[in-house]
Each structure stands twice: as C-alpha cells, then as structure tokens.
Amino acid sequence: MNPHFCAFSFVDRITRLEPGVGARGHYTIPAQLNGFPISLAAEAVGQLAAWAAMAAMDFEFRPVAGIAGRVHLLSPVQPGMVLELSADLKTAESDAVAYGGEVRVHGNTVVQLENCVGPMVNVRDFDDPAGVRARFDLICSDGAVPGAFEGVPVIPLGRMGGERGRSLSATLAVPAAAPFFLDHFPRRPVFPGTLQMQANLELVSWLAAELPPPPNGTAWKPRTISDVKLRTFIAPNDNLELEAKLIELTADSAIISVETRKQQRLTGSARVLLKSQEVR
Amino acid sequence: MTHNPPTQEEIMAVFPKVAAAMADALGCDLEKVKLDASLIDDLGAESIDFLDIVFRLERAFKVKIPRGKIVEESRGDLSEAEFENGGHVTAAGLDRLKAYLSEVPPERFPAPLSVAHIPRLFTTETFCKLVIRQQRAAVAEGSGQPA
Numbered sequence: 001m002n003p004h005f006c007a008f009s010f011v012d013r014i015t016r017l018e019p020g021v022g023a024r025g026h027y028t029i030p031a032q033l034n035g036f037p038i039s040l041a042a043e044a045v046g047q048l049a050a051w052a053a054m055a056a057m058d059f060e061f062r063p064v065a066g067i068a069g070r071v072h073l074l075s076p077v078q079p080g081m082v083l084e085l086s087a088d089l090k091t092a093e094s095d096a097v098a099y100g101g102e103v104r105v106h107g108n109t110v111v112q113l114e115n116c117v118g119p120m121v122n123v124r125d126f127d128d129p130a131g132v133r134a135r136f137d138l139i140c141s142d143g144a145v146p147g148a149f150e151g152v153p154v155i156p157l158g159r160m161g162g163e164r165g166r167s168l169s170a171t172l173a174v175p176a177a178a179p180f181f182l183d184h185f186p187r188r189p190v191f192p193g194t195l196q197m198q199a200n201l202e203l204v205s206w207l208a209a210e211l212p213p214p215p216n217g218t219a220w221k222p223r224t225i226s227d228v229k230l231r232t233f234i235a236p237n238d239n240l241e242l243e244a245k246l247i248e249l250t251a252d253s254a255i256i257s258v259e260t261r262k263q264q265r266l267t268g269s270a271r272v273l274l275k276s277q278e279v280r
Numbered sequence: 281m282t283h284n285p286p287t288q289e290e291i292m293a294v295f296p297k298v299a300a301a302m303a304d305a306l307g308c309d310l311e312k313v314k315l316d317a318s319l320i321d322d323l324g325a326e327s328i329d330f331l332d333i334v335f336r337l338e339r340a341f342k343v344k345i346p347r348g349k350i351v352e353e354s355r356g357d358l359s360e361a362e363f364e365n366g367g368h369v370t371a372a373g374l375d376r377l378k379a380y381l382s383e384v385p386p387e388r389f390p391a392p393l394s395v396a397h398i399p400r401l402f403t404t405e406t407f408c409k410l411v412i413r414q415q416r417a418a419v420a421e422g423s424g425q426p427a
Contacts, residue, residue: 067332095348096331117335119328227307231328269307 004135005148007183008192010044011051011085013143020056022088022099023048025139028146031080037152039201041077041111042068043194045101049087050118051136053097056089059129059136061120063097065193068228068270069115081105095120126185152195153178157202157242165210169243172199172260176237191234196268197225199242200258204272207244207256214252214276221277228270238262244272252276285382286412291315291405294341294415298408301336305329313404316383320400330399337407343414350410351398354380369393381406 005012016024027044029036046065054062077083087101097118103111123129138144155175162168174191181189201222208220234240241261248255253275260268299313306313306323319325325333334345346353354377355363363373374393378386383405390397 066328067335093347096335098335115335115339117331119331227304229328229332231326 002135002138002144004183005144006150006179008043008152008180009047009135009144009183010040010083010149011047011139011144012146014048014051014140017052017055017140019052020089020092021052022086023052025051025085027083027085029077029079029081029083030147030149032147033079033149033151036077036079036081037194037198038073038077038111039194039198040152041083041103042071042113042197043192044083044085045087045103045111045113046116046118046194048085049089049097049099049101049116051139052087052089053092053099053118053120054123054132055136056092057094057120059123059133061094062123062126062132063118063120064126064190064233065230066096066119067115067117067230068113069226070113071197071225071228072112072114073222073224074112075105075108075110077103077105077110083110093120124187126188126190128186131186150179152180155195155199157199159206160241162207162243165207165212165246167243167245168203168207168210169241170203170206172240172242174234174236174238174240178236181236188233189236191236191238193228193230193268196230196234196240196260197228197270200244200260200268200270201225201272203242203244204256204258204274207246208254208274211246211249211254211274217278218252218276219279220254220274222272223275223277224273226271226273228268230268232262232265232267234262234267240267247271286409290412291408294408294411295404297340298337298404298411301340302333302404302407305332305336315403315405315408317404318388318400319402319404319407333407337411341411341415343411343418345410345414350402350406351395353413356380364395367394367396369395369398383409 010027011025012027014023014025025048050063084104087099090098099116100114102109158171160169184192244256244258247257256272258270302313303310317323334347338345358376381401383403384401
C-alpha cells in the first residue's frame with residue numbers, strides 16, 4: 001500500500017482527465033472511520049484540480065491552497081460514502097491555477113467550490129517528482145485501493161476568551177508530527193489549509209452556540225465559507241491564534257469572520273455564513 | 281493593441297469596479313481604495329492579494345489580465361539586459377518605467393530601484409490602466425465588447 005493514500009490523499013481514481021482543463025474522479029470514505037470532516041471533501045476537489053494542473057505542467061509545478069471564493073457546504077458526508085468529484089480549471093499556468101468543482105453523492109451535490117485559486121510552487125521543493133508521477137499513473141489506471149485513509153488526529157483548540165455572542169478566540173498548536181505531514185508534503189511538511197478551515201469551523205460552532213437561538217426546531221449550521229485566503233505556509237510546531245467575530249445577525253442567518261494569526265501576523269482569513277437549518 | 285495611454289475618462293469609467301474588486305480582495309473599506317493608493321504601502325497587499333485582485337478583475341471585466349507581466353509590458357521594446365542589471369533597473373529602464381507608470385509620482389521611484397521593488401509602486405490606477413489595455417486588446421481582437 002502506498003503510504004500517501006493512508007495519510008492525506010483524497011482521490012482514489014481519476015476517471016476522466018483533460019490536462020489543464022478539468023478532471024472527474026472519485027473517492028470512497030473509509031467505512032471504518034468515526035467521521036469525515038466536510039472540509040476534507042472540499043480538499044478532494046482541490047486535489048483533483050491539482051492533478052489536472054500538474055498533468056498540464058508536466059509535473060514541474062503544483063498548486064497549493066491559496067484562495068477559495070466560495071465553498072458551499074450543502075450536506076454532510078459520512079464514512080462509507082463514495083464521493084463523485086469534478087474539477088473544472090479556468091486556467092492552469094506556471095504561477096497559478098484557477099478552478100471550481102463539486103462533490104456529489106448519488107448524484108446530489110454536497111459540496112461546491114467556486115472561484116478557487118492555487119498559487120503554483122515547484123514540485124521538487126515539496127515532493128519527489130517521480131513519486132508524484134507514479135501516484136498519478138496509479139490513480140489514472142487501476143486506482144488506489146480504497147479504505148486506506150486512517151483519519152486525521154484530533155487537534156484540540158485551546159479556548160481563550162472573547163465577548164459572549166460577539167467574538168471568540170482560541171489557540172491551535174500544530175503538532176510536531178502527524179501522518180498527514182508525510183503526504184502534505186514529503187519534502188516540506190505544511191499544515192493543510194483545509195484542516196485550518198476545519199479548525200475555523202469548530203471555533204465558529206462555539207461562537208454559534210452563544211448566538212440567540214434560531215427559529216424553533218432549527219440550529220445554526222455553516223452553509224457557505226467565502227473569501228478564504230491562506231497567506232503563508234504553516235509548519236509543524238507552529239502556534240496559531242484563531243479569532244471569530246460576528247459580523248451580521250438576522251433571524252435565520254449569521255455571518256462570522258475568522259482570522260488566523262501566527263505571532264500576530266495574519267496568516268489566514270475567511271467568512272462563514274451560518275443558516276438556521278432543521279435539526280434532524 | 282493601441283499604445284495610446286488610457287485617458288482620464290476611461291480610467292474613471294473602470295475605477296468603481298476596480299476599487300470594489302480591490303476592497304473585496306483586501307477586506308478593506310471601499311473608501312480606502314483611492315485611485316492613487318499604493319497597493320502594498322497604503323492597502324497592505326501581499327503577493328496572494330495580487331493574485332486575488334487579478335482574478336477578481338478578470339471576472340468583473342471579462343478580460344484576461346496578464347499576471348506578473350506588468351513589468352515585462354512596461355519594458356516595451358527594451359531587452360531584459362537593457363532594462364535591468366544585477367537586479368536593479370537601468371537608467372533607460374527607469375525612464376521607460378516612469379512613462380509606463382505615469383500615475384506614480386516621480387518621488388516614489390527610489391534610486392537605485394530594484395526590480396523586486398517595482399510592485400511596491402503599483403497603485404489602484406495602475407490596475408485601472410491594465411484593465412483598459414486588456415479591454416482595448418479584446419476589442420481589437422474582436423472578442424467582444426468590454427464588460
């Protein structure tokens with residue numbers, strides 16, 4: 001078993017590929033997992049786009065997470081589901097790839113990405129180009145054996161404080177070692193942007209719990225993450241400070257901004273739209 | 281493509297949409313995005329913001345913006361060696377750059393000027409002019425009317 005597929009690879013197989021234009025593929029969430037964060041479903045689309053971009057760049061450059069205009073979270077994903085992935089590239093050049101895409105389950109869209117941009121970096125600074133190409137060949141032919149992913153370790157947030165119902169901050173200690181660093185990336189470990197996004201969503205859920213309750217029978221749920229911007233690479237052992245602030249509140253929606261800082265420098269930001277949704 | 285410099289009227293016609301794209305990309309108030317604001321020094325833009333701004337402008341104006349090619353374009357017919365030497369802009373290059381970035385006051389060009397410093401000179405108007413040049417190019421190529 002290729003260890004990459006146990007760590008942080010979320011495309012089992014590419015079923016259709018037009019280098020520089022787009023790709024289709026799928027990923028099976030291992031049934032034995034306790035859960036699968038929805039941010040990793042978005043990561044799967046980003047990875048599919050990355051394969052289509054790298055194929056167009058002859059594996060000399062690869063995109064990294066940078067900007068996501070909008071990520072619509074339409075329905076949760078569960079272990080055992082087969083994620084049908086699509087990525088459509090607007091451009092794939094040596095400095096950046098721009099793309100959109102979606103995840104479907106049984107034909108229904110569960111996650112949708114719009115206006116995403118990934119700055120390109122040299123593949124060889126982050127990974128072994130021959131190894132990347134071999135993994136690409138595998139997922140374009142037989143495909144990776146599904147079920148290898150072992151999950152991501154829980155990275156707890158340290159609650160700091162804030163103004164009840166208006167703002168909340170927390171610390172996040174990036175682990176010194178974790179399985180996902182072996183894949184993201186072998187030559188230069190980087191804390192994945194989608195795990196930052198997941199941490200942001202957790203902080204937002206804490207702040208949502210302090211908001212006035214939505215209409216009867218409903219609860220605050222994240223619906224769209226917009227204007228996601230990751231400004232720098234986060235390395236193992238980095239200590240981050242997260243802050244969530246309420247921007248707007250109506251009877252059935254709320255907008256919360258989230259910012260991540262490392263030693264006071266802004267490293268990431270996004271806005272999260274919460275909607276009141278029926279409790280199932 | 282025509283090489284006539286963009287007119288003030290053309291610049292003011294695109295400015296509201298350019299400013300809106302910049303304010304959205306930088307997460308700042310629209311009022312802060314003045315025509316002569318330096319993206320880096322006044323608005324705090326970083327490299328990822330430049331990418332964000334360019335893609336937002338492409339979507340807003342439905343034109344292709346030549347990313348990272350402002351410097352190349354400003355060089356005109358000067359060769360790279362004529363334009364820069366050892367990472368610094370030559371005297372001939374500086375003349376060309378000052379003409380191309382005519383919206384930037386002369387006192388903002390440090391001497392010597394390193395090539396890496398050039399983006400620090402870019403203002404909101406620089407991007408307005410970039411959009412106008414691309415709109416003209418699109419019209420010249422018959423690919424449609426500017427948005």
